[in-house]
Amino acid sequence: MGWAFAMPAAVIILLFGAVPIVWSLALSFTRDNLLSPSTPFVGLRNYRQLVHDPLVAHAIGHTIVYTALFVPGTMLVGLFLAVAMNRQLRFMWFYRTAAYATMAISTISEALVFIWLFDPSYGIVNYVFSLVGLPQQQFINSPSEALFVIVVMTIWGWAGFAVVIYLAALQGVPKELTEAAAIDGAGRWTTFRRVTLPLLSPASLFLAVWLTINALQLFDEVYLSTQGGPLGATTVVVYYLYQQAFENFNAGYASAIAYLLFLVILVATAIQFRVGRRFTFYRS
Amino acid sequence: MSGVDLAEAAAPSAAARLVRPKRRPWPLPFSPWHLVLIPATIILIFPFVWVLVTSIETSSEALRFPPDLTPHVLRFGNYADALRAAPFGRFFWNSAVVAVTTVVCNLALCAAAGYAFARFRFFGRGLLFVLIMTTLMVPFQVTMIPQFLITKWIGVHLLAGAGIGHIGALIVPNAATAFGVFFLRQFFRTLPIEYEEAARVDGASRLTVLLRIVLPLSTPALATLAALTFLDSWNNFLWPLIAINSQNAMTVPLGLASFQSAHATEWPLLMAGNMMSLIPMLLVFLLAQRYFVRSVAATGLAGT
Numbered sequence: 001m002g003w004a005f006a007m008p009a010a011v012i013i014l015l016f017g018a019v020p021i022v023w024s025l026a027l028s029f030t031r032d033n034l035l036s037p038s039t040p041f042v043g044l045r046n047y048r049q050l051v052h053d054p055l056v057a058h059a060i061g062h063t064i065v066y067t068a069l070f071v072p073g074t075m076l077v078g079l080f081l082a083v084a085m086n087r088q089l090r091f092m093w094f095y096r097t098a099a100y101a102t103m104a105i106s107t108i109s110e111a112l113v114f115i116w117l118f119d120p121s122y123g124i125v126n127y128v129f130s131l132v133g134l135p136q137q138q139f140i141n142s143p144s145e146a147l148f149v150i151v152v153m154t155i156w157g158w159a160g161f162a163v164v165i166y167l168a169a170l171q172g173v174p175k176e177l178t179e180a181a182a183i184d185g186a187g188r189w190t191t192f193r194r195v196t197l198p199l200l201s202p203a204s205l206f207l208a209v210w211l212t213i214n215a216l217q218l219f220d221e222v223y224l225s226t227q228g229g230p231l232g233a234t235t236v237v238v239y240y241l242y243q244q245a246f247e248n249f250n251a252g253y254a255s256a257i258a259y260l261l262f263l264v265i266l267v268a269t270a271i272q273f274r275v276g277r278r279f280t281f282y283r284s
Numbered sequence: 285m286s287g288v289d290l291a292e293a294a295a296p297s298a299a300a301r302l303v304r305p306k307r308r309p310w311p312l313p314f315s316p317w318h319l320v321l322i323p324a325t326i327i328l329i330f331p332f333v334w335v336l337v338t339s340i341e342t343s344s345e346a347l348r349f350p351p352d353l354t355p356h357v358l359r360f361g362n363y364a365d366a367l368r369a370a371p372f373g374r375f376f377w378n379s380a381v382v383a384v385t386t387v388v389c390n391l392a393l394c395a396a397a398g399y400a401f402a403r404f405r406f407f408g409r410g411l412l413f414v415l416i417m418t419t420l421m422v423p424f425q426v427t428m429i430p431q432f433l434i435t436k437w438i439g440v441h442l443l444a445g446a447g448i449g450h451i452g453a454l455i456v457p458n459a460a461t462a463f464g465v466f467f468l469r470q471f472f473r474t475l476p477i478e479y480e481e482a483a484r485v486d487g488a489s490r491l492t493v494l495l496r497i498v499l500p501l502s503t504p505a506l507a508t509l510a511a512l513t514f515l516d517s518w519n520n521f522l523w524p525l526i527a528i529n530s531q532n533a534m535t536v537p538l539g540l541a542s543f544q545s546a547h548a549t550e551w552p553l554l555m556a557g558n559m560m561s562l563i564p565m566l567l568v569f570l571l572a573q574r575y576f577v578r579s580v581a582a583t584g585l586a587g588t
Contacts, residue, residue, distance in 0.1 A: 002406030009397035009460035016457040017419030020430030084320050098325045100577055104569035106519040108537040109562045112544055113331040116551055127350045168581035217423055220521045224541055238425050251429050258426040265423055
């Protein structure tokens with residue numbers, strides 16, 4: 001009886017979720033090309049190639065830089081906005097809705113707006129730069145700036161999510177604690193740092209882990225805005241994987257890259273939980 | 285008289301001084317937070333506004349530097365041009381069919397499986413549950429190549445409509461998710477088991493208990509799962525990019541991306557297409573904002 005209830009979902013999840021885990025590991029030892037039925041076994045060659053491929057090293061580097069900027073950036077923006085929005089004010093529904101609305105927009109719509117905002121010749125951001133006396137920038141046409149534009153657009157895209165998480169956590173902070181701190185003579189900043197922030201640490205840990213997992217899987221925005229360029233400056237791991245699998249049809253090599261990505265995500269998550277546990281404060 | 289006034293005036297200020305040591309009264313008639321929130325909100329909304337503004341500009345106006353903040357000629361023809369250049373109605377229809385079917389399948393399948401894992405004892409339950417949970421940890425990029433091969437095989441040997449190139453390929457692999465099974469199982473376990481036992485004693489079947497007692501008690505959890513699944517399905521890009529190869533079967537994000545690659549730098553046209561792509565989801569989101577926000581917050585609270 002239990003099997004009958006669990007079966008339909010289990011078949012789908014196992015077929016499309018569990019079987020592929022083993023299958024792609026097997027693929028990573030072959031020279032599969034997605035087309036021909038024969039898949040010659042090549043042993044560890046894909047993994048050896050992985051270690052020596054300079055493009056893989058670059059892709060990992062870009063992914064790390066991106067993650068290191070995107071995750072703290074989004075958390076700070078989200079925390080700042082959530083603190084500002086965690087009060088009864090006129091028009092607060094409007095402010096909150098504006099932040100939440102960024103959750104409704106797809107990564108593709110988001111990237112399409114931002115490449116227009118950051119267009120080097122006619123974009124409004126360069127216009128604002130000219131108003132405040134900053135030099136004109138090449139943005140996504142510049143190998144040294146393109147990744148930062150992607151950081152900015154994704155922070156905007158995730159801001160609503162971070163605000164929701166932090167607002168929910170802030171509403172769980174008991175008023176008695178902050179009031180008690182104030183009565184004991186703590187200033188606002190001290191109260192925030194010593195009382196509110198520790199109480200938010202479970203939410204911060206969740207966001208750090210969640211955003212990191214998503215940052216390491218960055219693809220959509222890169223695909224739409226830069227296609228990995230200019231000069232490969234925004235080729236992140238998943239974009240390189242996609243190119244290998246579905247443009248060059250090196251499915252075996254792509255599977256090896258996928259397993260590398262999996263390993264990186266596991267290690268990053270484990271480290272965050274490890275480090276996080278020391279700084280995370282759970283009530284009760 | 286004046287002594288009383290003084291005392292009354294002094295009392296609250298003394299208390300205030302006790303609570304907040306050095307704070308001068310704020311001179312303006314509105315909260316200082318507005319001065320933070322208004323610029324922040326402008327930045328958050330501006331991309332939306334700029335899509336709208338550009339979408340009704342003429343090309344010559346859009347390609348002007350410094351840009352015009354207000355268009356002089358309102359050219360709504362960009363929308364007609366965009367619709368002529370790419371079948372946005374078709375994209376929208378595909379996205380809606382995929383998202384709604386995926387949500388319905390997920391609710392049905394994950395509820396059944398979640399209930400089995402929450403309440404039934406059956407051979408292999410623990411192992412099956414662990415296997416399903418394992419897939420939660422694995423990023424999609426690891427499984428997407430075999431998923432592509434399996435979907436291709438299904439299309440050739442089992443069901444053409446679920447194969448590569450058809451929108452069925454976007455539904456079947458996501459018809460049930462490990463997250464949905466786990467999420468509903470956790471919720472079902474918090475429900476008091478007495479109702480279910482009483483119904484069983486009265487002769488109700490397992491299915492009746494699930495449909496008549498458990499699911500009605502679970503509407504908040506089901507709504508959360510529905511909202512999250514809908515958002516995920518609607519905004520999914522990488523899998524449709526791999527699985528769909530004809531314009532007829534494209535979803536909104538995929539259609540928009542192909543529209544962009546065909547009309548790069550025709551900004552008013554692109555923004556008209558973008559506007560049409562984002563408006564439906566934005567409206568759904570704003571109308572059901574409470575649900576969406578609560579659902580997203582629920583994942584956060586579950587994670588912490």
